[in-house]
Amino acid sequence: MAFVLPKSELRRVIDELSKDYRVFRPVAKGSEFVFDEEGEPAMDYDTTILPPKKAFLPPEETMFTFKRETFHVEEVTDEKPVAVVGIHPCDLRALHLLDKVFTGEFVDPYYMRRRQSGFVVAINCVKPCEHGFCTSFDAGPGAKEGYDLLLTDLGDKYLVEVGSDRGKSFVDRLGLDSASSADVEKAKELVEEAARSMARRIDTHGLVELLRMRIEHQHWAELEARCLSCGLCNVVCPTCYCYNVVDKLDLGLNEGARIRTWDSCLLLEFAEVALGGNFRRERSARIRQRILHKLLHFVDQYGEFGCVGCGRCVKYCIKKIDPVEIVEVLRGGA
Amino acid sequence: MTENPFIPKPAVIKAIKQQTHDTKTYTLAFVNEEDMKRFSFKPGQFNIVSVFGVGEAPFSITSDCEEREFFEHTIRRVGTLTGFLDGLKVGDIVGVRGPYGRGWPLEDAKGTDILIVAGGIGLAPLRPVIKHIARHRGDYGSLEILYGARTPGDMLFTDEFDEWRKISDTTLRLTVDAVPKGVEWPHRVGVVTTLFDELSTKPENAVAFVCGPEIMMRFVVRGLLERGFSKSSIYLSMERRMRCGLGMCGRCQIGPKYVCRDGPVFTYEEIAPLPDKIL
Numbered sequence: 001m002a003f004v005l006p007k008s009e010l011r012r013v014i015d016e017l018s019k020d021y022r023v024f025r026p027v028a029k030g031s032e033f034v035f036d037e038e039g040e041p042a043m044d045y046d047t048t049i050l051p052p053k054k055a056f057l058p059p060e061e062t063m064f065t066f067k068r069e070t071f072h073v074e075e076v077t078d079e080k081p082v083a084v085v086g087i088h089p090c091d092l093r094a095l096h097l098l099d100k101v102f103t104g105e106f107v108d109p110y111y112m113r114r115r116q117s118g119f120v121v122a123i124n125c126v127k128p129c130e131h132g133f134c135t136s137f138d139a140g141p142g143a144k145e146g147y148d149l150l151l152t153d154l155g156d157k158y159l160v161e162v163g164s165d166r167g168k169s170f171v172d173r174l175g176l177d178s179a180s181s182a183d184v185e186k187a188k189e190l191v192e193e194a195a196r197s198m199a200r201r202i203d204t205h206g207l208v209e210l211l212r213m214r215i216e217h218q219h220w221a222e223l224e225a226r227c228l229s230c231g232l233c234n235v236v237c238p239t240c241y242c243y244n245v246v247d248k249l250d251l252g253l254n255e256g257a258r259i260r261t262w263d264s265c266l267l268l269e270f271a272e273v274a275l276g277g278n279f280r281r282e283r284s285a286r287i288r289q290r291i292l293h294k295l296l297h298f299v300d301q302y303g304e305f306g307c308v309g310c311g312r313c314v315k316y317c318i319k320k321i322d323p324v325e326i327v328e329v330l331r332g333g334a
Numbered sequence: 335m336t337e338n339p340f341i342p343k344p345a346v347i348k349a350i351k352q353q354t355h356d357t358k359t360y361t362l363a364f365v366n367e368e369d370m371k372r373f374s375f376k377p378g379q380f381n382i383v384s385v386f387g388v389g390e391a392p393f394s395i396t397s398d399c400e401e402r403e404f405f406e407h408t409i410r411r412v413g414t415l416t417g418f419l420d421g422l423k424v425g426d427i428v429g430v431r432g433p434y435g436r437g438w439p440l441e442d443a444k445g446t447d448i449l450i451v452a453g454g455i456g457l458a459p460l461r462p463v464i465k466h467i468a469r470h471r472g473d474y475g476s477l478e479i480l481y482g483a484r485t486p487g488d489m490l491f492t493d494e495f496d497e498w499r500k501i502s503d504t505t506l507r508l509t510v511d512a513v514p515k516g517v518e519w520p521h522r523v524g525v526v527t528t529l530f531d532e533l534s535t536k537p538e539n540a541v542a543f544v545c546g547p548e549i550m551m552r553f554v555v556r557g558l559l560e561r562g563f564s565k566s567s568i569y570l571s572m573e574r575r576m577r578c579g580l581g582m583c584g585r586c587q588i589g590p591k592y593v594c595r596d597g598p599v600f601t602y603e604e605i606a607p608l609p610d611k612i613l
Contacts, residue, residue, distance in 0.1 A: 063340055066386040071344045071365075071427055105595070106580035109338050215609050242584030245577045249387040256387050258340075260577070263585070270585065271610065273575050274412045279588075279610045288609065293587070300590035 001168065002184050003160040003176035005151070010041060010158070013121070014085060016174060021083035021119055024055045035084065043086050044153065046129040047312060051238030052091050053098060055082040056114045060261045063110065063245075068254050076257075077110075081117035087147075089140035090132065090308040092122050094238030096146050100302040101241050119166065122147040123158075126190040128198045131311025133324055135195055136202040139308040142191035152187035159187040202295075202327050204305065211296040214330045215288075223326070224284035226319045231264030233290065233313035233321070239298075239306050242270075265289050291326055339580060342384040342429025343369045348404055350424055353490045357410040357455060358420065359396065362430065363403065375399055377462035378437025378571060378599045382579045383407060384429030388418045392576050392594070394459035395433060400469060408458040408490060434579040435598050438463050438543050438569060447475035449535040451554050453482050453526050453546025457490050459571050459598075460545055468501045477504040478535045482526030482550075484511045486519050507532055526550060527557045537562035543599075545571040548612045555602050555613060565603035570613070572597050572605070 005013065017023045026048055027039030033048045035055065050059075062076045087095075099115065102108040125134075125141035134140030143150050148167035151158040159179055162168045234240045244263040249256035263270060266287065271280035280286045298306025307323065314322040349361040364370040375381075375395050384390035397406035411420040422428070440463065448467065452460050467474050479498065483489045489508070499506050507529045509522035522528055526546070535542075542563055544554050551570050558568055574593045577583035581595035589608035591597065605613055 064338075068386045071386075071429070073341050075338055075341065101582060104581075106339065106582065108580075108582055109340075212607075215607075241582070243577065243582075244585075245390070245583070247387050247389055253387065258386075260583075263583070265584070271574070273573065274416075279574070279612075285610055289587075292589075292609070297587070297590035301592075 001162045002179035003162075003171055004154075004179045004183055005158045005160050005174075005176055007157055009174075010043065013174065014041060016170070017083045017085065017119060017121075020081065022055075022080050023083045023085060024052060025085040035086075041086060043123060043151070045086070047088070047132070047310060047315065049312075049316070050236060051094060051310065051312065052084045052087050053094060053238050055084050056095065056118065057098065057102075057111055057241065057243075057262075060259060061110065062257045062259050065255065065257045068249075068256070078114065081119070082114055083119035083121070085121040086151075087120060087122050088125055088310070089122060089143035090134040090310040091238045092120065092143050092146050093134075093137070093139040093308045094310070095120075097239050097298075097302070097304065097306060097308070098241055100304070104302075119170070120147045121149045121151065123151040123153070124187070124191050124194075126153050126194050128194055129311060131200070131315040132198065132309055133200040133202055133311060134309035135198050136204055136309050137305050137307060139310075141194040141198065152190060154183060154186055154190075157183075159183050200309075200311070200324050202307075202309070202324055203331070207327065208296055208299050210331060211292060215292070217330060219326065219329050220284040220288045223287045223321060224282065226321055227266070227283055227287045228318060229266050229268065229283050229286060230318065231266040232316050232318070234264035234266055235262065236312040236316050238308060238310055238312070239294065240264075265293070287321070291323060294323070295327070339431065340578070342382070342390070342431045344427050345369075345430040347422055347424050347426050347428065350422075353408060354410075354488050356412075356420075357408060357488075357490060359406050359408045360419070360422075361397075361404050361406050362428070363405075364430070365427065370403070373405065373433070374402070375405070375433035376437040377440060377466050378459050379433040379435050380459070380579075380598065381405075381407065381430050381432030382434065382576070383409075383415075383419070384431070385415060385418050386429065389415050390429070391415050392434070392579060394571070394598075396458045396461045398465040398469075399462050400466075408455070408461075410455045432579065434594055436596065438571075438599050439541070440466055443541050444473045445475065445539075447535050447540035448477050449533075449540055449542040449558075450477070450479045450481075451526060451542060451544045451546070451558075452480070453550040453554075454484065454488060455490065456544075456546030456550070456571070457481055458545075460543060461491060461494075463543060464498055464501075468498075471502060475503070475539065476535060477501060478533070479504070479506045480509075480526055480529045480533075481506070482509045482511070482529070482546075485514055486510055486517055487514070505534060525553070527553050530557045530561065533561065537564070537567070540567065542568045543571075544568060548573070552613050559602075565606060566601050568602040569599050570602060570605060571599050572611075 033045035102111040294307040574586035581592040586593035
């Protein structure tokens with residue numbers, strides 16, 4: 001089921017969604033892009049600083065408020081569901097991976113509610129971004145599933161593919177025209193062309209078995225000399241999910257809130273235990289944790305690679321530490 | 335709407351018992367009778383104990399799991415939260431959620447001899463095992479307990495030792511790292527592996543349950559392997575900082591293992607190939 005949306009009509013999509021949702025869309029910010037709830041959508045963005053996971057897993061959120069004296073607890077819930085317009089296929093796949101973490105054996109009610117009530121408009125990539133390697137993980141440049149609507153830029157209009165009942169009724173509400181088979185074909189070709197021109201790739205063939213034998217390897221110590229342990233790679237990663245929890249109290253020391261915030265395994269405090277112990281005191285152990293969690297441990301935990309090849313970690317890394325390069329070195333290549 | 339697993343339930347402190355100069359056993363019961371009725375745990379599992387405004391942390395449950403009126407935590411004062419707990423009185427309320435994790439394999443261990451090796455506060459999660467074996471004595475072979483602490487004054491549950499010795503086919507061997515001047519100590523001196531020369535449990539049909547500081551478990555594991563225990567017959571209770579207890583916050587991961595959800599009890603075989611440990 002495919003439709004077409006003239007580019008001039010995109011604003012109407014956002015206005016219509018805004019009636020029911022907080023609508024995150026890519027907008028320009030200086031020379032970069034961010035997902036924001038306001039501003040003109042910049043649908044031909046390359047990547048955003050923070051991934052759109054922030055709509056479903058905010059950098060900071062209050063889980064509940066409490067009153068100490070009475071043990072009164074009040075759960076905090078959102079007033080309005082979230083919609084994300086213009087999410088790239090890599091970030092869409094990242095949400096699928098986060099679903100595995102937060103709605104598996106145990107369910108995180110905050111995340112699950114946002115996902116269940118959320119609306120996702122993805123957009124296929126028709127030109128490769130500079131740092132991405134999404135084809136390594138089948139995470140792009142075309143989206144396969146997990147969207148309500150999927151756009152492909154056809155020049156003067158978008159092809160709109162429907163991925164859910166919710167997406168279908170929204171299309172009906174907009175009253176879009178059906179796409180021609182030529183439109184569908186053109187979109188397919190554009191995505192295939194983008195895939196062909198992706199320059200960067202991690203060879204995942206036999207990677208899990210290889211990495212199991214590279215847990216001890218001199219390259220981790222070499223990376224220690226480069227890594228600044230700043231945690232930026234965690235912050236911009238669409239699949240990093242670790243969080244910290246802190247309590248905040250008001251000045252009266254009675255009322256307060258339990259708050260969770262994104263955490264970072266690159267920071268020294270992350271693996272600290274009581275009495276000053278630390279199981280990843282060396283920076284080499286911390287960078288290994290991050291890389292191996294994405295490419296090895298996540299596979300053991302959830303059956304899929306935990307990286308989607310969005311390229312943000314290398315793009316924003318001050319020292320340009322690059323998973324593609326790391327894997328090449330560990331493979332004994334270049 | 336399903337229950338939010340992150341919201342702790344109020345539990346009242348019924349009794350506090352001083353175990354050592356820095357360790358107390360807190361007897362707790364949920365304020366809401368329904369919560370108490372629904373609460374059931376297995377030896378080796380833990381709760382997350384919460385003080386609003388201070389934080390929360392995991393603590394092993396140290397009471398008899400067939401005791402359904404209350405539960406106990408034995409907690410050493412080492413940080414901010416435990417320091418705060420140390421200042422609480424009988425009648426005070428804390429938040430509790432749990433139980434979490436995979437405990438000791440007492441079902442699978444039926445019919446086998448059981449060796450317990452504990453160091454310091456590490457005896458806390460093993461006390462429910464001893465109580466369970468005492469209740470179901472016929473289900474298990476011999477029970478041998480090796481317990482080490484820094485000094486005689488750092489030993490937990492000392493007033494229960496005579497009772498444990500009376501459990502049939504049970505041996506309790508004690509050692510301390512050092513004996514302060516003027517203290518009478520009729521047992522061994524040295525780290526817990528000192529006791530291995532007295533070890534009577536034969537590895538052929540036995541499992542070892544080990545808990546203590548990770549560096550102590552490192553040497554215990556090596557000693558047990560030397561004495562013929564297999565990697566899969568050595569069970570260890572691991573400890574890492576946790577935020578959720580549900581395999582989500584990521585803090586407690588060792589390689590692909592979430593200590594909270596996949597452990598805290600693991601076989602040495604499971605842990606041996608993983609990074610970031612001192613075992």
